[in-house]
Amino acid sequence: MQSFDLIVIGTGSAGKAVAQTVRKAGKTVAIIDKLPFGGTCSQRGCDPKKVLVGAAELVDRVAQMLGNGIKSKAVISWPDLMQFKKSFTDDIPEDTEARFAKQGITAFHGTATFLSKNTISVGDETLQANHIVIATGQRPQPLGIPGEELLTDSTGFLDLPQLPKKIVLIGGGYISMEFAHIAARAGAKVTIIHQGKRPLENFDADLVSLLVKALKAVGIKFIFNAEVTAVEGREGELTVHYEQKDKSHSVSTLMAVHGAGRVANVADLELEKASVIVDKKGVVVNKYLQSESNPAIYACGDVSSKGLPLTPLASYEGSIVAENILNGNKRTFADNPTPSAVFTVPTLASVGLTEKQARKERLSVTVTFQETSDWYTSRRIGEPFSGFKTLVDKKSGQLVGAHLLGAGSDELINLFTLAMKYGIPAKEIGETLFAYPTRASDIRSMLPV
Ligand SMILES: Cc1cc2nc3c(=O)[nH]c(=O)nc-3n(C[C@H](O)[C@H](O)[C@H](O)COP(=O)(O)OP(=O)(O)OC[C@H]3O[C@@H](n4cnc5c(N)ncnc54)[C@H](O)[C@@H]3O)c2cc1C
Numbered sequence: 001m002q003s004f005d006l007i008v009i010g011t012g013s014a015g016k017a018v019a020q021t022v023r024k025a026g027k028t029v030a031i032i033d034k035l036p037f038g039g040t041c042s043q044r045g046c047d048p049k050k051v052l053v054g055a056a057e058l059v060d061r062v063a064q065m066l067g068n069g070i071k072s073k074a075v076i077s078w079p080d081l082m083q084f085k086k087s088f089t090d091d092i093p094e095d096t097e098a099r100f101a102k103q104g105i106t107a108f109h110g111t112a113t114f115l116s117k118n119t120i121s122v123g124d125e126t127l128q129a130n131h132i133v134i135a136t137g138q139r140p141q142p143l144g145i146p147g148e149e150l151l152t153d154s155t156g157f158l159d160l161p162q163l164p165k166k167i168v169l170i171g172g173g174y175i176s177m178e179f180a181h182i183a184a185r186a187g188a189k190v191t192i193i194h195q196g197k198r199p200l201e202n203f204d205a206d207l208v209s210l211l212v213k214a215l216k217a218v219g220i221k222f223i224f225n226a227e228v229t230a231v232e233g234r235e236g237e238l239t240v241h242y243e244q245k246d247k248s249h250s251v252s253t254l255m256a257v258h259g260a261g262r263v264a265n266v267a268d269l270e271l272e273k274a275s276v277i278v279d280k281k282g283v284v285v286n287k288y289l290q291s292e293s294n295p296a297i298y299a300c301g302d303v304s305s306k307g308l309p310l311t312p313l314a315s316y317e318g319s320i321v322a323e324n325i326l327n328g329n330k331r332t333f334a335d336n337p338t339p340s341a342v343f344t345v346p347t348l349a350s351v352g353l354t355e356k357q358a359r360k361e362r363l364s365v366t367v368t369f370q371e372t373s374d375w376y377t378s379r380r381i382g383e384p385f386s387g388f389k390t391l392v393d394k395k396s397g398q399l400v401g402a403h404l405l406g407a408g409s410d411e412l413i414n415l416f417t418l419a420m421k422y423g424i425p426a427k428e429i430g431e432t433l434f435a436y437p438t439r440a441s442d443i444r445s446m447l448p449v
Contacts, residue, residue, distance in 0.1 A: 001119070001126045001127070001128055002030070002106075002125065002126075002127050002128070003028075003127075003128045003129065004027075004028045004029060004030045004106070004127065004128070004129045005022070005027035005028045005029065005129060005130055005131065006018070006019070006022050006027055006028070006029045006030070006129055006130070006131045006132070006133065006325060007029075007030045007031075007032065007112075007120055007127055007129040007131075007132045007133070008029065008030070008031045008032070008132075008133045008135055009031075009032050009033075009112040009120070009132070009133065009134055009135060009136055009269070010031075010032075010033060010039065010133075010134070010135035010136045010137060010301070010303075011031055011032075011033040011037045011038055011039055011096060012038070012039020012040055012041065012135060012137050012301060012302075012314060013039055013041055013301060013311050013314035013315045013318065014039075014135040014137075014300040014301025014302070014303075014314040014315065014317055014318040014321075015031060015033075015039065015133065015135035015300075015301070015318065016031075016039070016096070016318070017300075017314075017315045017318025017319050017321075017322065018133050018135065018298075018300065018318045018319075018321050018322045018325070019031045019100070019105050019133075020103060020105070021318075021319065021322035021323070021326070022322050022325055022326060023103050023104060023105050024103070025326050027326075028106075029104075029105045029106070030105070030106045030107075030108060030127055030129070031100060031105050031106070031107055031108070032107075032108045032109075032110065032112045032120070032122050032127075033109065034109070034110055034111040034112070034268070036092070036093035037092070037093045037096040037097050037100070037107070037109075038092035038093055038095075038096040039137065040137055040138075040302075041311045041314075042088075042089070042092050043089050043092050043093075044154065044155040044158060044159075045154070045158075045311075046311055047088055047089070048085045048088060048089050048158045049158060049178060049182075049343065050343060051081075051084060051085045051088055052081060052085060052158070052182045053178065053181070053182060053343045055076050055081050055182075055185070055186075056076070056181055056182045056184075056185035056186065056345060057345050058074055059073075059074045059075070059076060059185040059186075060185060060218075060345040061345075061381060061407075062074040064381060064382035064383060064384070065381065065382050068382055075187075076185065076186040076187065078160070078162060078163040078186055079161065079162065081186075082159075082160070082161065085158070108122045108123070108125060108127070109122075109123075110122040110123040111268045112268070112269065113268060113269060113270050114269055114270050114271060114273045114274040114276075115273060116273060116274065117274050117275060117294055117296055117297075118130070118132060118274075118296050120132065129296075130296065131296055131297070131298065131325050132274075132296060132297050132298075133297070133298045133299070133300065133321055133325075134266070134269065134276070134283055134291075134297060134298070134299040134300075134303055134304075135299070135300050135301045135303065135314075135318065136264075136265040136266060136269065136303045137265050137301060137302045137303055137314075138262035138263060138264060138265050138302040138303065138309055139262060139263065139265040139267070140153045140154070140258045140260075140261075140262055140263075141260060141261040141262055141263045142263075143170075143228070143258070143260060145228060145229060145230050145231065146229075146230040146231070146232075147230050147231030147232050147233075148231065148258075150231045150232075150233065150234075150235070150238055150256065151170070151231060151256050151257065151258040152255055152256065152257045152258065153257075153258050154175050154179070154257075154258070154259070156257075157179055157257050163183060163186050163187070163188055164188060164236070164253075164254035164255040165187070165188055165189060165254060166188065166189045166252075166253050166254045166255070167180075167183050167188050167189070167190050167191075167253060167254065167255050167256075167257060168190075168191045168192075168193060168238075168240050168251055168253040168255070168256045168257070169190065169191070169192045169193070169256075169257045169259045170193050170228050170240070170256060170257065170258055170259055170260045171192075171193075171194060171258070171259035171260030171261060172192055172194030172195075172196060172198070172199030172200065172201075172222075172224075172259075173199070173200065173259060173260070173261060174200065174340075174342045175259045176192055176194075176199070176257070176259030176260075177192070177199055177200060177211075177215070177342055177344050178342060178343050178344055179257060179259060180192055180215065180220050180344075181215065181218075181220070181343075181344040181345060184215075184218050184219055184220050185218070185345075189219065189221075190219070190220045190221065191220075191221040191222075191223060191251060191253070192220065192221070192222050192223070192259075193223045193226050193228055193240065193242055193251075194222065194223070194224055194226065195225070195226060195227050195228075196224065196225070197224050197225055198212070198224065199212065199222070200342060200348070202354070203342070203348060203350055203354070203403070204350065204354050204355065204389050204403035205354075205355075205356065206355075206369055206387070206389060207348060207387055207388075207389060207403050207404075207405045208348070210371065210385050210386075210387050210405055211342075211344060211346065211348050211385070211405060213385055214344075214345075214346055214384070214385035215344065217384065217385070223242070223244065223251075225244055225245070226242045226243065226244040226249070227242055227243050227244075228240060228241070228242045228260075229241045229242060229243055229248070231256055236254055236255070237252075237254070238252070238253050238254070238255065238256050239251070239252050239253075240252075240253060240256050262302075262309065263280075264278060264281070264282035264283065264302070264303045265302075265303060266278055266282075266283065266303065271283075274294055274297060275293050275294045276291050276293055276294050276297055276299075277291070277292060277293045279305060281305040282299065282302070282303050282304050282305040283299035283303055283304050283305060284305050285298070285299050285304050285305055285306060287332040287333050288320070288324050288329040288330075288331070288332060288333075289304060289306065289317055289320055289321050289324065289333055290324065290329060298321040298324065298325065299321075300314065300317035300318050300320070300321045301313075301314035301317055301318065302314060304317060306333050307333065307338070308338055308340065310338065310340055312338070313338060316336075317333065320332070320333060336421060337351050337352055337417050337420040337421050338351070338417075339351040339413045339414060339416070339417045341409065341410040341413065343410065345407075346383060346385055346386055346405050346406045346407060346409070347404075347405070347406065347407065347408070347409040347410045348403075348404070348405050348409065349403075349404045349405075349409040349410050349412070349413035350401075350402070350403045350404070350413065351401070351402050351413055351416050351417045351420060352391070352399070352400050352401035352402060352416075352420055353391060353400050353401040354401060354403070355367055355389065355391060355401070357401075358391050358400060358401060363391075363393060363400065364393070364394045364395065365391045365392060365393055365394060365400060365401075366391070366392045366394055366448045367389065367390075367391055368388075368389065368390045368392075368446060368447065368448055369387070369388070369389040370387060370388060370446075371385075371386070371387040372386045372387050372388060372406065372442070373385060373386050373387075375442065375445075376437065377406070377407075377408075377437065377439055377442055378406060378407075380437075381407060383406060383407055385405065385406075386405050386406030386407070387404075387405045387406070388402070388403065388404050388405065388406075388442075388446050389401075389402075389403040390402050390403075390416075390426075390446050390447055390448075392426040392447065392448055396425075397425040397426055397427055398420075398423060398425055398426065399416065399419055399420055399424075399425075399426045399429065399447075400420070402416035402420075402446075404416075406439070407439070408439040409439075411439070412439045412440060412443075415440055415443065416429075416443075426447045426448065427447075429443060429447060430443065430444045430447045430449070431444075
């Protein structure tokens with residue numbers, strides 16, 4: 001049995017943040033991962049995805065300017081794009097492990113399983129610690145349908161050596177929407193099957209409806225209110241069965257991708273042996289991100305029940321856990337305004353309350369919504385679908401929500417986030433001088449006067 005002050009399970013953004021901070025304070029730290037070191041975001045999520053999105057954006061930008069000074073279409077070479085992607089991802093496991101070694105963090109490869117409240121087994125080793133941090137992220141939600149094993153997950157999609165010409169995506173969340181966009185711009189025929197009546201249910205309904213129009217305009221097909229019931233066939237020759245309005249339908253495809261939600265990655269951990277409680281959102285933690293049922297254990301990142309499953313939150317939660325382990329429970333999880341973006345073209349980005357949430361909370365808000373494809377910012381690049389919605393609290397004059405659709409929204413949303421975090425009144429945001437012509441220079445026109 002090897003003993004440590006701290007064991008961290010998971011080498012993603014959350015796990016790394018805890019391990020490195022606690023080790024820096026002189027404690028003994030072990031870290032475990034069953035996959036190549038470095039976690040989801042940098043190897044199988046945000047970063048490789050945005051490399052592919054970059055190429056898809058370029059194809060779109062060129063297409064939008066054809067006839068306005070640009071002559072020929074841009075075409076994606078998928079194998080070359082994959083090579084480029086690999087130049088970002090290939091070195092991560094080795095670099096991460098080398099960094100751990102340099103920092104004096106003891107690394108273990110394998111699946112961690114709890115043996116008791118403070119012991120863990122990994123391979124042939126048994127490890128024990130005063131504190132254990134669960135930072136195991138999420139995995140695709142099991143769908144419980146026949147043929148589920150024939151589906152390609154997000155990791156598989158981001159690593160395809162060749163892109164099939166016909167793809168069905170199951171689910172209407174951000175991963176499906178982004179992959180649909182990438183695949184369509186790389187020349188595939190794409191269909192999204194979604195059980196709800198619209199995709200991206202947590203985003204603003206008016207802007208999502210504009211985004212759906214934009215994606216339809218490039219040939220992406222949507223099948224809404226449809227529940228996938230089975231997948232049949234063999235690799236490269238599949239049939240996806242679904243039910244819609246009590247009728248059975250099917251669609252044939254070369255590849256079907258699981259984009260139907262992710263759940264806490266706790267299946268291997270045998271948490272019952274450590275008395276750790278998990279609910280639908282993840283490992284149940286208090287405001288200090290400590291397990292409510294076993295104080296030796298903390299959980300952070302996607303696997304914890306607090307916050308959204310996003311990278312900036314994973315690192316933020318990791319820093320809270322590290323401080324609480326080192327100094328006793330003092331730092332609490334605060335609900336910061338958390339921006340998120342859907343990297344389609346046009347990009348959708350959002351922070352704060354949606355109109356629906358504001359109404360539900362009975363807030364009295366001024367809602368400003370407009371389509372902006374005739375504004376200079378969109379016309380200059382031939383962007384056919386863009387818009388925004390802002391929500392300003394009538395009493396306080398504070399911005400409580402901002403929703404943007406269009407090129408550059410993923411950057412612009414950060415200005416709105418800053419304003420919300422530091423309580424800058426909408427009037428003062430509108431009076432701020434921004435460089436012109438930039439997307440930020442439109443902000444004044446996005447707020448009530
Ligand atoms: C396709 C995709 C696109 C995304 N795009 C974005 C984006 O654009 N922006 C954004 O903010 N977020 C995005 N995310 C989410 C983001 O990747 C996560 O929020 C972030 O990676 C979470 O970090 P984490 O440290 O909590 O978990 P992870 O990075 O998932 O790390 C968990 C680690 O734990 C390991 N593990 C699990 N169980 C065990 C076990 N029993 N034993 C040992 N090791 C174990 C796993 O192998 C994994 O390496 C995306 C996710 C996906 C899948």
